[in-house]
Amino acid sequence: MYEFNYQRPKSLADAAKALKSAGDGGKLVAGGQTLIPTLKQRLAQPSDLIDLGGLKDLAGIKVEGGKVTIGALTTHAEVAHSAAVQKAIPALAALAEGIGDPQVRNRGTIGGSVANADPAADYPAGVVGLGATVHTNERTIAADQFFTGLFTTALKPGEIVTAVSFPVPQKAGYAKFPNPASRYCVVAVMAAKTADGVRVAVTGAGPSVFRVKEMEAALGKNWAPAAVDGIKVAPANLNQDIHASAEYRAHLVGVMARRAIEAAG
Amino acid sequence: MAQDGIGASVRRKEDFRFLIGRGLYTDDIKRPGQTHAYILRSNQAHAELRKVDTEAAKRMPGVLAVFVGTDMEADKVGGLPCGWLIKNKDGSPMKEPPHPPLAIGRVRHVGDPVAVVVAETREQAKDAAERIEVDYKPLPAVASIAAAIKPGAPQIWDVAPGNTCYDWHIGDKAAVDAVFAKAHHVAKIDLYNNRLVPNAMEPRAAIGEYDAASGDYTLYTTSQNPHVIRLLMGAFVLHLPEHKLRVYAPDVGGGFGSKIYHYAEEAIVTWAAPKVGRPIKWTAERSESFMSDAHGRDHLTHAEMALDKDGKFLALRVATNANMGAYLSTFASCIPTYLYATLLAGVYTTPIVYCEVRAVFTNTVPVDAYRGAGRPEATFLLERLVDIAARDMKMDPVAIRRKNFIAATAFPYQTPVALQYDSGNYQATLDQALKAADWAGFEGRRAEAKKRGKLRGIGVSTYIEACGIAPSNVAGALGARAGLFEAAEVRVHPTGSVTVFTGSHSHGQGHETTFSQLVADQLGIPFDNVEIVHGDTAKIPFGMGTYGSRSLAVGGTALVKAVDKIIAKGKKIAAHMLEASEADIEFKDGKFTVAGTDRSKAFGEIALSAYIPHNYPLDQLEPGLDETAFYDPKNFTFPAGCHICELEIDPQTGTTHIAKFTAVDDVGRVINPMIVEGQVQGGVGQGIGQALLENCVYDKDGQLVTGSMLDYCMPRADDLPSIGVATHATLCAHNPLGVKGCGEVGAIGSPPAVINAVVDALRDYGVKHMDMPATPMKVWQTIRAASPKQAAE
Numbered sequence A: 001m002y003e004f005n006y007q008r009p010k011s012l013a014d015a016a017k018a019l020k021s022a023g024d025g026g027k028l029v030a031g032g033q034t035l036i037p038t039l040k041q042r043l044a045q046p047s048d049l050i051d052l053g054g055l056k057d058l059a060g061i062k063v064e065g066g067k068v069t070i071g072a073l074t075t076h077a078e079v080a081h082s083a084a085v086q087k088a089i090p091a092l093a094a095l096a097e098g099i100g101d102p103q104v105r106n107r108g109t110i111g112g113s114v115a116n117a118d119p120a121a122d123y124p125a126g127v128v129g130l131g132a133t134v135h136t137n138e139r140t141i142a143a144d145q146f147f148t149g150l151f152t153t154a155l156k157p158g159e160i161v162t163a164v165s166f167p168v169p170q171k172a173g174y175a176k177f178p179n180p181a182s183r184y185c186v187v188a189v190m191a192a193k194t195a196d197g198v199r200v201a202v203t204g205a206g207p208s209v210f211r212v213k214e215m216e217a218a219l220g221k222n223w224a225p226a227a228v229d230g231i232k233v234a235p236a237n238l239n240q241d242i243h244a245s246a247e248y249r250a251h252l253v254g255v256m257a258r259r260a261i262e263a264a265g
Numbered sequence B: 001m002a003q004d005g006i007g008a009s010v011r012r013k014e015d016f017r018f019l020i021g022r023g024l025y026t027d028d029i030k031r032p033g034q035t036h037a038y039i040l041r042s043n044q045a046h047a048e049l050r051k052v053d054t055e056a057a058k059r060m061p062g063v064l065a066v067f068v069g070t071d072m073e074a075d076k077v078g079g080l081p082c083g084w085l086i087k088n089k090d091g092s093p094m095k096e097p098p099h100p101p102l103a104i105g106r107v108r109h110v111g112d113p114v115a116v117v118v119a120e121t122r123e124q125a126k127d128a129a130e131r132i133e134v135d136y137k138p139l140p141a142v143a144s145i146a147a148a149i150k151p152g153a154p155q156i157w158d159v160a161p162g163n164t165c166y167d168w169h170i171g172d173k174a175a176v177d178a179v180f181a182k183a184h185h186v187a188k189i190d191l192y193n194n195r196l197v198p199n200a201m202e203p204r205a206a207i208g209e210y211d212a213a214s215g216d217y218t219l220y221t222t223s224q225n226p227h228v229i230r231l232l233m234g235a236f237v238l239h240l241p242e243h244k245l246r247v248y249a250p251d252v253g254g255g256f257g258s259k260i261y262h263y264a265e266e267a268i269v270t271w272a273a274p275k276v277g278r279p280i281k282w283t284a285e286r287s288e289s290f291m292s293d294a295h296g297r298d299h300l301t302h303a304e305m306a307l308d309k310d311g312k313f314l315a316l317r318v319a320t321n322a323n324m325g326a327y328l329s330t331f332a333s334c335i336p337t338y339l340y341a342t343l344l345a346g347v348y349t350t351p352i353v354y355c356e357v358r359a360v361f362t363n364t365v366p367v368d369a370y371r372g373a374g375r376p377e378a379t380f381l382l383e384r385l386v387d388i389a390a391r392d393m394k395m396d397p398v399a400i401r402r403k404n405f406i407a408a409t410a411f412p413y414q415t416p417v418a419l420q421y422d423s424g425n426y427q428a429t430l431d432q433a434l435k436a437a438d439w440a441g442f443e444g445r446r447a448e449a450k451k452r453g454k455l456r457g458i459g460v461s462t463y464i465e466a467c468g469i470a471p472s473n474v475a476g477a478l479g480a481r482a483g484l485f486e487a488a489e490v491r492v493h494p495t496g497s498v499t500v501f502t503g504s505h506s507h508g509q510g511h512e513t514t515f516s517q518l519v520a521d522q523l524g525i526p527f528d529n530v531e532i533v534h535g536d537t538a539k540i541p542f543g544m545g546t547y548g549s550r551s552l553a554v555g556g557t558a559l560v561k562a563v564d565k566i567i568a569k570g571k572k573i574a575a576h577m578l579e580a581s582e583a584d585i586e587f588k589d590g591k592f593t594v595a596g597t598d599r600s601k602a603f604g605e606i607a608l609s610a611y612i613p614h615n616y617p618l619d620q621l622e623p624g625l626d627e628t629a630f631y632d633p634k635n636f637t638f639p640a641g642c643h644i645c646e647l648e649i650d651p652q653t654g655t656t657h658i659a660k661f662t663a664v665d666d667v668g669r670v671i672n673p674m675i676v677e678g679q680v681q682g683g684v685g686q687g688i689g690q691a692l693l694e695n696c697v698y699d700k701d702g703q704l705v706t707g708s709m710l711d712y713c714m715p716r717a718d719d720l721p722s723i724g725v726a727t728h729a730t731l732c733a734h735n736p737l738g739v740k741g742c743g744e745v746g747a748i749g750s751p752p753a754v755i756n757a758v759v760d761a762l763r764d765y766g767v768k769h770m771d772m773p774a775t776p777m778k779v780w781q782t783i784r785a786a787s788p789k790q791a792a793e
């Protein structure tokens, strides 16, 4: 780890100010489950680390107006074990329960996860599949506009995620095929039947989360596992590594989509 | 049986300090004035080292010294030695290229040490290391056996043309070929035994210290055999005499073989300590472990079994290429030869075997023994080949094994590959395992699984292995450059408590418990009155350490010999005190009794008399009660047994789930059943890891793709089934305890049981063999290739 200045602001405004004044060298830290390993391996050299841990009002879960709103600092474990989330969107609780291991779930946060936009992370499928909205200290961003590519989002420099709100779907299911080694997603699918139609979002398979419109259309006509049978995703732009070829990932998208719909019931 | 004597599942007494976080590992030791070393490692697989400029690094804050390979060379530091000389087919010696602790002139694998920075803190050392400018001239690399043996392949060592370290064989080729020519059937297999990264929980660490007043050196290190390190480093590398060099391996958090070897970092910190004038600590980070701990396995093999029309094995013919990595690690050369080919008879009566092994250099981390070492490779090959033979011959895999078993009455049994098995009962372990696994009910379970869309398979492996490598003179004739005995000292204190000094080393095995049980049982004293000391050359008479499941069979026997001497002396003292003849004294349950009388002396009274020799035969006997024994075994021991794996494959994803694992092992007499169970379960866990999960991958340029836990798949608890362990003992015929060893059986017996089950699960797809690990993608691809229609669905 290289040396850095450590700051722990007490308000969102102070955090934003600290981040702006640090310029390019400023970096937010939430749960640290992605950032700290990166620092330990000396893969990043921020001048200032701005710890969001002091912003207590960024943590917590609210269910109102047909929406589940989760503060950016809420840990994966809190989401997984929240009775309110389990009741409103069980698929989201299941998603959070499947992230990493207990240590990671007790430290890692939803804000850190969506901001980081790891192509193999779980939350992007949840955010896009459920048609969520990302709230920042400056604006709100619709899920479909938020994830823009490999480790990139619509967040501007200095912008801080404050919460993610999920409209409660009629039905939703999540199915994950974990990487045997890292347990991140090789392929995971969130399928949801919402007031605005069916959404099928895939994480792990491509450089960034994506929707499968053909499956959404088929499920819109017939919400049943069999509806997605035979719908193929082209392997052409999918990820490849020693654990899964693009062909295998393309195949798993179909299997996981079917299982997500089965899980949704 | 006493509550804590031989055969009792006594709870491990060492666990208390581990569970409360008070174990003492090398990295926990903080020496006064301690400094920190960071080792700059090559990021190139193969390159000329044109220049290593350390000037800027030396000027960095906190830096005390920076050294490179030529600094050590100028000090006449020797290379890391190899402990076993293998001879080629033509009798010439293997190629032994130099192995400098810090690279000189060329780097040969990613992770090869290039320079060491010593600084006040570890972070300062790392900061400075970034300022070292290394001018590499990249050379073409060979990162696999296949690449290394290609004609015209880039050469790693000038002294080793064709990248060949040796070309060795055992058996009579012509005689074997003649049997093959007339055989009814020949079963064949081509396999790659996957390369593994050991990943002990505690990374390696070393502290070098020099006392300028006395001239004494101390090395604290994560070693399975501190005396061996003292000998190798002292005599060959740093030229320090034993009486001036103490090597201390305190608590060690797992080794699995990877901490047997003498590593560069040990020599570097010990050599640099007097130059810096302060103790120097080095601790590996996990990513360093991946590229600097010796790896395991990595064999490319073609094998054939000749059978008669009834399925009797007539001959076995094996050709193996074994990867040595870029340098020869301490015992690398003997693993694919004397710990591999000699096991190829297995538990079968195959009358004749020929095996040739070519060891090759590649631009990868050195490969050496890893839990099982050679025997898992032999067992995998053989137990897969037997299944293939059964399938070719349309025979039941259990029936073909029974047909070829060495009979329980045939011991001692001389195999065609040098070993002589002393005892065993392969039918019995097979029968017990078949019953425990409900082998007979399998087809019903398979049909039930099919209804759920799952492919269920069952696989059996009947393995044998060899532990406690011995005797020294035979091993010496075969090229070993070390002895293979063990030492023990039993020191009885005046009030009858006992401190035991053993040359074995515990790094998870529970010696403190097992050895205490043993000594308490033999001396008839309370378990809590025995203390086991190990790991310190300053305290232990000598030791060859712990590997090859030798601790109990060899170290335990040395202990028994020392206890016998204590009892013999005790009898003399008792005879004097009881005014009886020595021949009339019996020792039992901690009491020396005059036979046929009630006149006796307790063990504690004898001890007291030995140290306060007032009523004592001083004219015939020295005072004191402290005995040392060295034991050189007459033969290996031969644990054997049967492992059965039952699993289900999800054909849609290719995922394998183990439904049930049954192990019935003959490890000889069991001292502590709970510890044996733990050892077998741990070994099976690693075997399942090799079979389904673990795989060390280099890309073609020699970069380590699986350089961290993100890509190298270690087994986790939820990958493993609850493992059923039972034992069936036939006693070892040549050691007094009748023990055989249990440390490696799990890792040896299980991989073929798992893969046999995978292949069985896929029987409808015409799958004959699958290399390890059977990952979901590989299984899915196999299914898809076999039936493109089904997979497309």
Ligand SMILES: Cc1cc2nc3c(=O)[nH]c(=O)nc-3n(C[C@H](O)[C@H](O)[C@H](O)COP(=O)(O)OP(=O)(O)OC[C@H]3O[C@@H](n4cnc5c(N)ncnc54)[C@H](O)[C@@H]3O)c2cc1C
Residues within 6 Å of the ligand: A027, A028, A029, A030, A031, A032, A033, A034, A035, A036, A037, A052, A072, A098, A099, A100, A101, A104, A107, A108, A109, A110, A111, A112, A113, A115, A116, A118, A120, A121, A122, A123, A159, A160, A161, A162, A182, A183, A184, A185
């Ligand atoms: C062993 C292990 C296993 C894991 N397995 C999984 C898995 O299976 N699935 C999965 O999805 N993830 C997994 N993760 C990642 C984990 O979920 C992380 O917690 C998460 O990706 C990042 O959250 P964090 O709070 O730890 O963020 P940090 O590490 O603190 O920060 C990550 C990045 O986000 C930025 N950031 C943090 N908070 C905000 C904010 N409020 N606004 C703007 N930017 C912000 C930081 O500046 C940094 O760039 C794993 C991690 C580990 C160590």
